[in-house]
Structures are given as C-alpha cells and as structure tokens.
Amino acid sequence: xxxxxxxxxxxYVKIWAILVALLIVSVLGSMSHIREVVLIAAxxxxxxxxxxxxxxxxxVNIEKRWVPYxxxxxxxxxxILFAGVAPDVMKHSGLHWSKNPADQSAPSAASxxxxxx
Amino acid sequence: MSAxxxxxxxxxxxxxxxxxxxxxxxxxxSEILIFGGLLASYIMHRIAHPEWSExxxxxxxxxxxxxxxVLLTSSLCAVLAYKAADAHDGPKAAKLLRLTALGGLIFxxxxxxxxxxxIREGFVLSSGGFWxxxxxxxxxxxxxxxxxxxxxxxxxxxxxxxxxxxxVECIGLYWHFVDIVWIFLFPLLYIAR
Numbered sequence: 001x002x003x004x005x006x007x008x009x010x011x012y013v014k015i016w017a018i019l020v021a022l023l024i025v026s027v028l029g030s031m032s033h034i035r036e037v038v039l040i041a042a043x044x045x046x047x048x049x050x051x052x053x054x055x056x057x058x059x060v061n062i063e064k065r066w067v068p069y070x071x072x073x074x075x076x077x078x079x080i081l082f083a084g085v086a087p088d089v090m091k092h093s094g095l096h097w098s099k100n101p102a103d104q105s106a107p108s109a110a111s112x113x114x115x116x117x
Numbered sequence: 118m119s120a121x122x123x124x125x126x127x128x129x130x131x132x133x134x135x136x137x138x139x140x141x142x143x144x145x146x147s148e149i150l151i152f153g154g155l156l157a158s159y160i161m162h163r164i165a166h167p168e169w170s171e172x173x174x175x176x177x178x179x180x181x182x183x184x185x186x187v188l189l190t191s192s193l194c195a196v197l198a199y200k201a202a203d204a205h206d207g208p209k210a211a212k213l214l215r216l217t218a219l220g221g222l223i224f225x226x227x228x229x230x231x232x233x234x235x236i237r238e239g240f241v242l243s244s245g246g247f248w249x250x251x252x253x254x255x256x257x258x259x260x261x262x263x264x265x266x267x268x269x270x271x272x273x274x275x276x277x278x279x280x281x282x283x284x285v286e287c288i289g290l291y292w293h294f295v296d297i298v299w300i301f302l303f304p305l306l307y308i309a310r
Contacts, residue, residue: 007203009200009203012193012197012200015193016189016192016193019189020186023185023186023189026303026304026308027178027182027308029308030178030304030307030308030310038308038309038310039309041308042304042308042309043304043309045304046300046301046303046304049300050301053192053297053300054293054297056196057192057193057195057196057289057293058290058293063134063142064132064133064134066132067134067142070142070143070146071142071145071146074146074149074150074153075153077150077153078149078150078156078157081153081154081157082160082161085157085158085161086161086164089161089162089165090161090164090165
C-alpha cells in the first residue's frame with residue numbers, strides 16, 4: 001500500500017519572489033556598520049528563508065508528523081554537540097582546567113610561535 | 118512501468134510514507150548531522166577567533182549573493198518540476214529538472230571562478246583557520262551540488278518518458294536541502310565579518 005500525500009501547491013513563484021527579496025535585505029543589511037543590524041540581517045533572514053523553503057518547497061508541514069520530529073532531533077544533537085564542545089574551544093581556561101598547560105609553562109615559546117590567522 | 122511489477126521497496130509503505138521518500142528523509146537527516154557538525158565547529162571557532170573577520174573580509178559577497186539567487190531559482194524549478202510530476206506531466210517535469218541542473222552548473226562555475234581568484238590572491242586551504250573551514254564547507258557543499266545534478270539528470274531522463282515520476286519529488290527534496298545549507302553558509306562565510 002502506498003500512501004500519497006495530496007499536496008496543495010501554493011504559488012511557488014510568489015514564494016520565490018519573497019525569498020529573493022529576503023536575500024536582498026540580507027545583502028543590504030550586511031552593508032550596515034551596526035553589528036547588530038548585520039547579524040539580524042544575516043542570520044535572522046537566513047532562518048526565515050530556511051523556514052520558507054522547508055515549509056513551502058519541501059512541504060514539511062504536511063509530511064507525516066515524525067518527519068519533522070526526526071529533523072528536529074538531528075538539530076538537537078547538533079545543539080548538544082555545540083554545548084558540549086564549545087566551552088573547550090571558546091575558553092582558554094575554566095574552574096579546574098586550562099586548555100593548554102604547555103603554553104602556560106612556556107609563555108615565551110607560545111608568544112614566539114607564529115599566530116594562526 | 119506499472120506499479121504491479123515494481124520492486125516491493127518502491128511500493129510498500131509501512132510508515133505511511135512511500136519508501137523512496139522515506140529514504141530521502143533519512144538521507145537528509147544524516148546530512149543535517151554532517152553539515153550541522155561542521156557548521157557548529159565553524160561557529161564555535163569563529164567566535165573564539167575574532168581575528169578571522171579579517172580573512173572573511175576577502176570573500177566576494179557579490180559572488181555568494183549571486184550564487185544564493187541561483188540556488189533559490191533552481192529550487193523554484195525543482196518544486197515546479199514536482200508540481201508537473203504530480204500532474205503526471207513527465208516531459209515538463211524533465212525540462213524543469215534540467216533547468217534545475219543548469220542552475221547547479223552555474224553555481225559551480227561561479228564557485229570555481231571565486232576560488233580561482235582566492236587562490237591567486239594566496240588564500241589556500243592552509244592559509245589559516247578561516248580558509249580551512251571556507252574550503253571544506255564550500256567544497257563539501259559543492260560536491261553535494263554536483264551529485265544532485267548528476268542524479269537529477271538521470272531522474273529527468275526517466276521522467277521525460279513519464280517513468281518513475283515519484284523520483285522527481287525525492288530529488289527535489291534533496292535539492293531544497295542543499296539550498297538550505299547554502300542559505301546558512303552564505304551569511305556565515307560571506308556576510309559575518
């Protein structure tokens with residue numbers, strides 16, 4: 001037995017036009033010198049565009065319920081990865097740890113090493 | 118080919134979703150973990166290294182923006198192909214799928230031009246942390262675009278004969294996912310400075 005999802009096709013050209021308008025907003029926003037404006041224009045608009053593509057082009061909203069659950073679960077795994085690893089990457093030391101003891105015991109060598117970017 | 122002679126994997130639907138589409142969702146789920154892990158690594162390193170902004174300022178925003186436009190347009194073609202397949206119009210679906218693949222080709226050409234300029238300026242994979250992520254993320258995404266194009270042309274060849282039209286939706290889903298990945302790569306690699 002094959003179950004078909006009968007899709008009501010929205011006006012795809014109109015959705016595409018909105019996506020292109022959002023792209024223009026993100027490019028114009030990137031020209032701003034205000035950091036908050038740039039970040040909202042870049043990532044806020046990216047989230048809106050991704051949502052529109054997933055909903056209107058991939059039809060996630062009318063797919064069987066466990067499909068969005070599956071996708072959300074994958075995103076949660078990524079969030080867990082980020083939460084678990086980010087402190088080690090983004091901090092140099094913590095309450096009972098430091099990231100690179102060798103650098104601290106030989107500060108002259110560490111400072112003499114060429115910087116990576 | 119009639120449904121009665123298709124392999125059972127193409128016709129059964131234990132979950133309420135046709136098997137081909139079910140597999141496509143699983144592929145997309147695994148791709149979320151692949152790209153998500155890479156993007157998460159990039160974001161945490163980017164926050165830890167504010168000096169990467171200087172490297173990011175060398176990327177060509179216009180090229181990234183144009184490529185975003187190209188992928189959005191190709192996604193439109195893919196979903197219109199699905200609409201045509203839904204109406205059992207295989208030849209129209211095939212034509213739209215070929216247009217989608219053309220969008221992928223334009224995307225790769227722009228990307229190749231952009232990389233050529235970057236490399237001529239001396240920015241290669243080993244030029245620093247930012248460039249390692251830049252080439253890895255964009256390169257992996259480019260490979261997905263290439264794979265999608267090849268599969269799309271194969272699906273289009275069958276669709277032109279009004280065969281295996283259910284595959285049009287599956288390759289469309291994959292293509293939209295590749296589009297979404299680029300929607301996030303564009304601000305991360307080109308806009309955030």
